[in-house]
Amino acid sequence: MYNPYSLKNKTILVTGASSGIGRQTAIECAKLGANLVITARNEERLQATFDLLEGEEHQMVIADLSHTSQIEALVSALPKLDGFSCNAGIANTEPISFYKEEEIENVFKTNTFSMMMLTKFLVKKKKLNKPSSIVYTASIGNVYSAGVANGIYGASKCAIDGFMRTAAIELASKGIRCNSVNPGMVFTNIVDSNGRITKEQFDEDMKKYPLGRYGKPEDVAYAIVYLLSDAAAWVTGTALKIDGGVTL
Template identity: 45%
Template sequence: MNPFDLSGKTILVTGASSGIGRQTAISLASMGATAVITGRDEGRLKETFGQLGGTGHSYVAADLSGESGMDALAAAAPQLNGMAYCAGAVEYHPLKFLKRDKLETLFHINSFAPTLLTGKLARAKKLERGASLVFVSSIASESGVPGTLAYASSKAALNAAVRVIASELAPQGIRANVICPGIVQTPMNVTADRATDLAEAAKRYPLGPGQPEDVANAVIFHLSDASRWLTGNIMILDGGHTLI
């Protein structure tokens, strides 16, 4: 028996058109899950779809920053045994230059969408008893790096919300947990203008920067029966970054 086996589980993966979400969808499918993948960019979503092993997968293009996208996704979703919420965005604004619209943009996708979408799925009774929800946050939520106010606070709000989701849904046997990765090599941060920053940041990672597979493997654990006694937890996944 493999405690990490996901056969028979249908899992919604947001942010599946890129980076961590894409790898998560591919890894979940390789562990036997049926994936329902979503993202905004339909072309890149289809690329991910083409990389999923097994059968029965589906995709729904949706912008989760507004009610209509979340409603459409909640309506299209089949009965779910889990969700990997990997959608997210980052922007850097020093406090003196931070404007309300920038703050709202990041809160919409990093905090409001994961919590409101979960509420909509629960209300529509799309979450099966025993379902597991895992939300990708960030170690930024636990630190105070200059320029990250909008991102860090949107992720900290997510962490707090997931603890409440965990206690509200526990009576239905539904679990909710957070993964806080450190720097992972994805399109979010592997850009020419951030290359020097990243090389510098990598020096502060005893095990080096993470790969999307590292986060996907942690998601597999959270969605599988191996973690059936774990809820309301925040996992720091950072190659030892917070040790030094």
């Protein structure tokens, strides 16, 4: 059956695949026929994702992408790729007066620097086929909207979108498309990971969403699949909002 969103015979790297959007993206890509290389730093949770994947031609690699040496080792071990879905990320909610330099460095290392260095080594070591597609998971936070105590996390996600646009221009001649997805609030394991937001506050915030709910990981995964697929062959440099209408 004809399916322009098929990923059959495509080899795709998914980072941050141990949970949330990364896990769901890996699951959906496998359903559509992709051969996956999934990576994260927690072996037990990554194995749980691996066990959910349809098909046989998949690999899992444990790597902490906050360390450049591990990024380079991961890339060196990869086969040639048709796609890369970049989801590794951590959250942070901290008012400006409480910022600590080490917290800023930690968030940017994981959310921003890792995807920049991964892209560098994938290109330098010629691991991306022509054509191929890179999809970065950014956020609406501080890109299309702003909120109290979201400065560090939001700034790290703004940087992803800025880098994505440069990468789209630089890599177009190599046949590599670069795009991002920008989700609103999605229920994943990193939502309020420090426990500072109450259920009542979440319920009140959800009322701002015209579609009446927060997102689910699959809402974002389906968009990532589109951008990885040949259906998006003429799409590059685009930041795709997936936010239930909240930025309206």
